[in-house]
Amino acid sequence: MQNRNLLSLLLIISxxxxxxxxxxxxxxxxxxxxxxxxLGLDLQGGIQVLLRSADPDATADEIATxxxxxEQRVNALGVGETxxxxxxxxxxxxELPGVANPEQxxxxxxxxxxxxxxxxxxxxxxxxxxxxxxxxxxPPQLAESDTVTDVTSLGPIYQSIxxxxxxxxxxxxxxxxxxxxxGSRPAVSFAFRGESARRLASFTAANVGRPMCIVLDNxxxxxxxxxxxxxxxxxxxxxSTEADRNRIFNQLKYGALPVPLVIETSRTVTxxxxxxxxxxxITAGVVGLAVVAAFMILFYRGPGVVxxxxxxxxxxxxxxxxxxxxxxxxxxxxxxxxxxxxxxVDANVLIFARLREEYRRGRDIRSALELGFVESWPAIRDSxxxxxxxxxxxxxxxxxxxxxxxxxxxxxxxxxxxxxxFTAVVVSRTFLRLLLPLFSDERAWWFGVDRRSAxxxxxxxx
Amino acid sequence: MEHLVRRRYWWFTFSILVILxxxxxxxxxxxxxxxxxxxxxxxxxxxxxxxxxxxRFPETAPERLSTDRIAAAxxxxxxxxxxxxxxxxxxxxxAVAAALVRTRPLSESDPxxxxxxxxxxxxxxxxxxxxxxxxxxxxxxxxxxxRSAIIAVLGASLIILLYLTWAFRKAPHPVRYGVCAIIAMLxxxxxxxxxxxILGATIGLEVDALFLTALLTTLSFSVHDTIVVFDxxxxxxxxxxxxxxxxxxxxxxxxxxxxRSINTQLTTFFTLTALLLFGGDTIRNFVLMLLIGLISxxxxxxxxxxxxxxxxxxxxxxxWFKRGRRDETAPAM
Numbered sequence: 001m002q003n004r005n006l007l008s009l010l011l012i013i014s015x016x017x018x019x020x021x022x023x024x025x026x027x028x029x030x031x032x033x034x035x036x037x038x039l040g041l042d043l044q045g046g047i048q049v050l051l052r053s054a055d056p057d058a059t060a061d062e063i064a065t066x067x068x069x070x071e072q073r074v075n076a077l078g079v080g081e082t083x084x085x086x087x088x089x090x091x092x093x094x095e096l097p098g099v100a101n102p103e104q105x106x107x108x109x110x111x112x113x114x115x116x117x118x119x120x121x122x123x124x125x126x127x128x129x130x131x132x133x134x135x136x137x138x139p140p141q142l143a144e145s146d147t148v149t150d151v152t153s154l155g156p157i158y159q160s161i162x163x164x165x166x167x168x169x170x171x172x173x174x175x176x177x178x179x180x181x182x183g184s185r186p187a188v189s190f191a192f193r194g195e196s197a198r199r200l201a202s203f204t205a206a207n208v209g210r211p212m213c214i215v216l217d218n219x220x221x222x223x224x225x226x227x228x229x230x231x232x233x234x235x236x237x238x239x240s241t242e243a244d245r246n247r248i249f250n251q252l253k254y255g256a257l258p259v260p261l262v263i264e265t266s267r268t269v270t271x272x273x274x275x276x277x278x279x280x281x282i283t284a285g286v287v288g289l290a291v292v293a294a295f296m297i298l299f300y301r302g303p304g305v306v307x308x309x310x311x312x313x314x315x316x317x318x319x320x321x322x323x324x325x326x327x328x329x330x331x332x333x334x335x336x337x338x339x340x341x342x343x344x345v346d347a348n349v350l351i352f353a354r355l356r357e358e359y360r361r362g363r364d365i366r367s368a369l370e371l372g373f374v375e376s377w378p379a380i381r382d383s384x385x386x387x388x389x390x391x392x393x394x395x396x397x398x399x400x401x402x403x404x405x406x407x408x409x410x411x412x413x414x415x416x417x418x419x420x421x422f423t424a425v426v427v428s429r430t431f432l433r434l435l436l437p438l439f440s441d442e443r444a445w446w447f448g449v450d451r452r453s454a455x456x457x458x459x460x461x462x
Numbered sequence: 463m464e465h466l467v468r469r470r471y472w473w474f475t476f477s478i479l480v481i482l483x484x485x486x487x488x489x490x491x492x493x494x495x496x497x498x499x500x501x502x503x504x505x506x507x508x509x510x511x512x513x514x515x516x517x518r519f520p521e522t523a524p525e526r527l528s529t530d531r532i533a534a535a536x537x538x539x540x541x542x543x544x545x546x547x548x549x550x551x552x553x554x555x556x557a558v559a560a561a562l563v564r565t566r567p568l569s570e571s572d573p574x575x576x577x578x579x580x581x582x583x584x585x586x587x588x589x590x591x592x593x594x595x596x597x598x599x600x601x602x603x604x605x606x607x608x609r610s611a612i613i614a615v616l617g618a619s620l621i622i623l624l625y626l627t628w629a630f631r632k633a634p635h636p637v638r639y640g641v642c643a644i645i646a647m648l649x650x651x652x653x654x655x656x657x658x659x660i661l662g663a664t665i666g667l668e669v670d671a672l673f674l675t676a677l678l679t680t681l682s683f684s685v686h687d688t689i690v691v692f693d694x695x696x697x698x699x700x701x702x703x704x705x706x707x708x709x710x711x712x713x714x715x716x717x718x719x720x721x722r723s724i725n726t727q728l729t730t731f732f733t734l735t736a737l738l739l740f741g742g743d744t745i746r747n748f749v750l751m752l753l754i755g756l757i758s759x760x761x762x763x764x765x766x767x768x769x770x771x772x773x774x775x776x777x778x779x780x781x782w783f784k785r786g787r788r789d790e791t792a793p794a795m
Binding site: 042050052054103104107262263264265266267268269270272273276277280281283284285287288289291292295296299331332335338339341342343345346349350353356357375378379382383385386387389390391393394396397406409410413 | 516568570571573574577592593594596597598599600602603610611613614617618621622625626629671672675678681682683685686687689693694697718721722725726728729730731732733734736737739740741742744745748749752
């Protein structure tokens with residue numbers, strides 16, 4: 001018996017020590033693993049979007065390819081903890097935390113990246129003009145903006161010289177243009193292969209001195225004058241700012257998306273609001289924990305102190321597990337954790353209430369304690385299972401349409417149930433057993449038990 | 463204390479009194495006011511689609527901000543019928559004007575142009591305006607969310623019922639326990655939905671994905687509490703003294719579990735109240751609904767679920783109409 005208690009104590013101490021080591025690991029690195037706390041978009045700011053194929057007939061393969069291209073573009077942005085995930089048959093979830101201009105970033109990511117050279121019939125088209133081209137006569141930008149059914153009113157269809165599919169992505173590089181009237185400007189170099197390269201060569205050879213427009217996803221980038229024939233199909237796109245250069249480079253480098261994507265759902269939160277939420281949650285958590293601890297100690301005295309220690313161990317282990325798995329904490333996730341504090345105490349309340357009851361029936365403290373644990377177990381088990389069922393259902397429900405808020409709540413609540421089974425049962429039992437030698441009838445008050453009261457509920461109602 | 467079971471029809475009446483106004487707001491009120499049969503809950507953009515803007519106006523004094531001016535700016539940018547709600551906030555001890563605006567969803571193909579138009583219209587009117595949050599949900603997604611929400615609630619209830627029947631398989635009449643627990647659970651769902659409907663009509667509370675989470679959590683808490691009470695009844699039934707009636711056993715079990723019910727209720731109440739007071743605006747409604755569900759769940763486990771077992775044991779419904787009791791319809795809830 002004594003050996004078993006010491007073994008349990010050893011287990012508790014090593015589990016807590018391990019958890020502390022994770023929580024206070026220097027530079028948040030524990031055994032070569034990053035154990036920093038992950039904050040969800042609602043706490044650190046950022047954007048979450050649900051992209052859907054604009055073309056309802058897109059195949060699952062095309063969506064998978066699109067997701068891969070977007071993932072490469074996201075990785076090139078260099079922000080941490082991003083998510084690109086295919087959801088269902090025709091959707092892609094993208095999450096970008098901590099981006100300064102999230103909507104702009106998303107626009108770049110979902111740009112189809114189809115580079116075309118068009119025969120502008122000798123005109124200079126203004127930068128940013130949306131044009132119809134022979135390979136993409138119905139750009140989504142024009143399709144939605146109005147209800148016009150007369151397609152000719154949308155403007156002429158320009159002849160495409162090149163096909164975006166022929167772009168050699170390995171030749172796409174950021175660069176600077178050499179001199180010229182405007183001096184050195186940011187640019188992106190490119191090269192076409194195959195049929196597109198041949199057509200580009202013959203068109204430029206025939207039109208030296210005339211403008212030719214470069215179009216990206218039906219938007220005019222620039223209309224440079226052809227100085228000489230581009231015989232090898234390669235050239236550069238000049239732009240005015242480095243931001244534009246980076247955007248175009250990112251869209252071209254990883255290839256074009258096989259299908260155009262639209263933004264079905266988007267959620268943006270600023271970092272300011274996120275920081276305020278974190279501060280609010282910490283206050284709520286600390287106040288909640290303190291009030292519960294005060295209540296338990298006032299009401300159950302000695303066992304209440306044990307329950308508080310168990311609660312603190314519970315908190316330490318929970319956070320260590322959040323860091324290890326890792327679990328992304330969201331605002332409802334924190335609410336789930338704070339709620340689980342109440343549930344973690346519930347098991348202790350069940351045990352202690354039972355202990356008081358058995359003691360009042362005239363049992364000695366040792367058997368009252370053991371009976372308290374044995375008799376309260378079915379209720380603790382059954383109620384934990386029912387809460388666990390609910391968290392699993394909530395998790396699956398949250399998973400089905402990518403609401404990370406619900407998933408966060410379900411995860412912390414469900415984990416809380418499992419962890420609290422350990423802390424409330426094992427930790428409390430071991431500590432109470434170890435404290436037993438201190439018990440005597442004169443000190444019964446310290447153990448929160450007494451035999452005087454005949455009605456077991458007289459105190460509870462107070 | 464010995465009257466807990468004897469007064470069962472008082473407890474049922476109290477439940478009915480709480481539920482009836484909510485039921486009216488849920489089902490009859492929309493019919494009376496609009497003439498159409500709808501559910502009296504205000505769906506959020508999660509379920510109805512649309513966009514939600516949280517804006518702060520650091521250069522405008524809170525009292526100078528009006529919903530009409532903001533709505534006009536939105537209309538000028540192409541968002542007609544914007545619903546504006548002022549929500550002044552404190553930043554570093556200073557009052558800052560802020561508002562929540564609900565509009566139609568953003569364009570799927572070119573949202574940024576629309577956002578820019580709105581921000582431009584707002585800044586000509588109010589100077590510097592910061593956009594703290596913007597959520598836009600398209601119509602297809604919201605329809606799918608509504609469907610999976612209904613599936614989640616039904617699925618969770620079914621699994622819990624199965625588990626309860628299994629957990630009480632050794633008690634006499636296990637189905638009674640399952641059914642009484644489910645009735646208590648339905649009671650809590652009606653209380654939460656009814657209060658949500660009342661708050662929706664009065665302070666504009668919206669039913670969103672988090673509300674649904676609160677509802678499902680209420681279900682699990684309700685069953686959690688009921689299990690603890692039933693567990694004690696089961697145990698006392700197995701160690702029954704010959705002189706004890708079923709009423710005595712239920713009453714005794716309730717008295718025994720009362721300290722635990724009250725204490726657990728209190729600890730969870732404390733943590734949730736801390737969240738309600740300090741947890742921030744975003745989850746305030748969520749926590750409020752959890753709190754209501756929690757109180758209702760504890761009440762229903764003591765005053766409905768266990769009492770219904772007694773009603774069932776005596777098959778009291780045979781006497782309701784003969785005696786013409788005041789609360790005769792109560793247990794039918």
